[in-house]
Amino acid sequence: xxxxxxxxxxxxxxxxxxxxxxxxxxxxxxxxxxxxxxxxxxxxxxxxxxxxxxxxxxxxxxxxxxxxxxxxxxxxxxxxxxxxxxxxxxxxxxxxxxxxxxxxxxxxxxxxxxxxxxxxxxxxxxxxxxxxxxxxxxxxxxxxxxxxxxxxxxxxxxxxxxxxxxxxxxxxxxxxxxxxxxxxxxxxxxxxxxxxxxxxxxxxxxxxxxxxxxxxxxxxxxxxxxxxxxxxxxxxxxxxxxxxxxxxxxxxxxxxxxxxxxxxxxxxxxxxxxxxxxxxxxxxxxxxxxxxxxxxxxxxxxxxxxxxxxxxxxxxxxxxxxxxxxxxxxxxxxxxxxxxxxxxxxxxxxxxxxxxxxxxxxxxxxxxxxxxxxxxxxxxxxxxxxxxxxxxxxxxxxxxxxxxxxxxxxxxxxxxxxxxxxxxxxxxxxxxxxxxxxxxxxxxxxxxxxxxxxxxxxxxxxxxxxxxxxxxxxxxxxxxxxxxxxxxxxxxxxxxxxxxxxxxxxxxxxxxx
Ligand code: XMP
Numbered sequence: 001x002x003x004x005x006x007x008x009x010x011x012x013x014x015x016x017x018x019x020x021x022x023x024x025x026x027x028x029x030x031x032x033x034x035x036x037x038x039x040x041x042x043x044x045x046x047x048x049x050x051x052x053x054x055x056x057x058x059x060x061x062x063x064x065x066x067x068x069x070x071x072x073x074x075x076x077x078x079x080x081x082x083x084x085x086x087x088x089x090x091x092x093x094x095x096x097x098x099x100x101x102x103x104x105x106x107x108x109x110x111x112x113x114x115x116x117x118x119x120x121x122x123x124x125x126x127x128x129x130x131x132x133x134x135x136x137x138x139x140x141x142x143x144x145x146x147x148x149x150x151x152x153x154x155x156x157x158x159x160x161x162x163x164x165x166x167x168x169x170x171x172x173x174x175x176x177x178x179x180x181x182x183x184x185x186x187x188x189x190x191x192x193x194x195x196x197x198x199x200x201x202x203x204x205x206x207x208x209x210x211x212x213x214x215x216x217x218x219x220x221x222x223x224x225x226x227x228x229x230x231x232x233x234x235x236x237x238x239x240x241x242x243x244x245x246x247x248x249x250x251x252x253x254x255x256x257x258x259x260x261x262x263x264x265x266x267x268x269x270x271x272x273x274x275x276x277x278x279x280x281x282x283x284x285x286x287x288x289x290x291x292x293x294x295x296x297x298x299x300x301x302x303x304x305x306x307x308x309x310x311x312x313x314x315x316x317x318x319x320x321x322x323x324x325x326x327x328x329x330x331x332x333x334x335x336x337x338x339x340x341x342x343x344x345x346x347x348x349x350x351x352x353x354x355x356x357x358x359x360x361x362x363x364x365x366x367x368x369x370x371x372x373x374x375x376x377x378x379x380x381x382x383x384x385x386x387x388x389x390x391x392x393x394x395x396x397x398x399x400x401x402x403x404x405x406x407x408x409x410x411x412x413x414x415x416x417x418x419x420x421x422x423x424x425x426x427x428x429x430x431x432x433x434x435x436x437x438x439x440x441x442x443x444x445x446x447x448x449x450x451x452x453x454x455x456x457x458x459x460x461x462x463x464x465x466x467x468x469x470x471x472x473x474x475x476x477x478x479x480x481x482x483x484x485x486x487x488x489x490x491x492x493x494x495x496x497x498x499x500x501x502x503x504x505x506x507x508x509x510x511x512x513x
Pocket of ligand 1: 468505508509511512
């Protein structure tokens with residue numbers, strides 16, 4: 001394995017992911033670990049020092065156990081701050097804030113052995129630094145530069161230590177993955193042996209060690225994250241796991257039944273299916289403000305959970321959550337952060353009463369969405385879940401704009417079913433991040449069957465996105481839009497108008513509320 005020492009970079013986990021893409025296991029660990037601890041706990045074949053927001057001259061600048069650089073014999077790659085720290089500790093010199101570089105830069109390779117093997121001598125890289133290495137430590141040679149940074153990459157081949165000032169892990173460094181792969185295979189001599197099968201094996205062992213004979217409760221939403229986690233936990237601890245599916249009454253048409261049947265038939269796990277629709281509809285009576293809706297739904301989740309726990313006579317020591325890595329970083333970022341934080345407050349212990357004491361289990365928290373999907377496939381989670389588009393915790397309640405009642409949710413379910421059917425029929429379901437209908441709180445005039453109508457409007461929303469932080473409205477072919485519109489107005493009598501949302505995120509969000 002290769003470990004990443006974390007110096008506070010937003011991309012530390014991305015480095016680990018890139019290494020895992022090379023089929024070598026990788027984990028991010030605190031930079032405070034000593035060489036002894038690292039050797040004892042991990043036996044890594046390589047160490048990567050991540051970037052970070054600090055300057056080596058800051059008073060509390062994060063440090064490194066000098067033994068890692070001096071006597072470990074373990075190959076090291078320092079990235080950005082990691083390279084500067086390496087230079088400083090090994091006897092070089094770092095200059096503070098003279099020539100800053102942010103964004104794309106042209107990088108010129110001076111020496112293309114091992115780390116840069118197979119690469120063109122000039123490439124685009126992503127830079128984000130204020131400080132620079134101006135004097136390399138003894139034993140190091142320059143292996144690359146940019147116009148602004150004389151030492152943009154350095155190497156001490158005898159010690160197998162390398163530093164790059166740019167970020168190879170981000171997509172803005174198009175050849176960055178080749179550099180990481182070179183480090184993993186050519187410098188560290190790792191073998192590509194890690195895959196989802198070994199991840200499952202390791203996780204099962206770890207879950208069993210942590211949980212022992214105790215019980216685990218998991219809030220199941222039917223999404224890919226919580227269902228995959230359920231499958232993993234069930235494989236690890238079988239009947240010690242209880243899943244709780246709280247149906248708030250705002251699911252897509254037929255979705256609750258599909259999820260419950262799938263869990264019962266495919267996995268035979270302990271499932272508490274709570275039909276709490278009445279409570280949720282009651283809680284939303286008279287409410288139209290989007291934030292208030294979200295809050296009410298969140299609170300109701302907690303209350304239902306509490307009631308059910310009492311019924312279960314619970315002695316569950318652990319609460320499992322399908323937290324993914326992006327949830328962890330997003331919660332630190334303004335904008336999507338708000339969503340991520342809210343997502344979590346619906347289900348996690350943060351929102352639970354203080355007399356319920358759980359230990360939290362988050363076995364997926366190092367993974368990205370596509371890794372969870374591969375894990376789901378490995379654990380035989382059915383395709384319709386693995387590839388399910390994201391669906392918000394508050395469900396259709398935030399897609400029925402204005403007042404929420406059974407009748408309006410029913411109208412939306414029917415329209416939304418048609419959107420789903422047509423999108424799947426056209427073979428574009430997986431290409432879209434999300435596609436759905438929104439029921440608007442306005443009525444417009446129409447003519448249906450020679451009669452004047454005055455009824456509801458739905459908006460269609462279809463977006464493409466990498467991670468929901470930004471999104472583009474999908475340029476759906478007119479034919480698909482037309483068949484959706486025709487079917488909705490023909491099959492859902494309460495709707496006489498269909499419009500298409502052509503706004504990106506930002507400035508709009510994906511959901512309307
Ligand atoms: P927005 O509307 O903020 O949505 O652009 C970004 C992504 O998050 C989903 N979303 C939620 N998911 N609970 C969730 O589990 C929520 O409260 C929630 N709100 C938005 C949304 O569907 C999109 O994929």
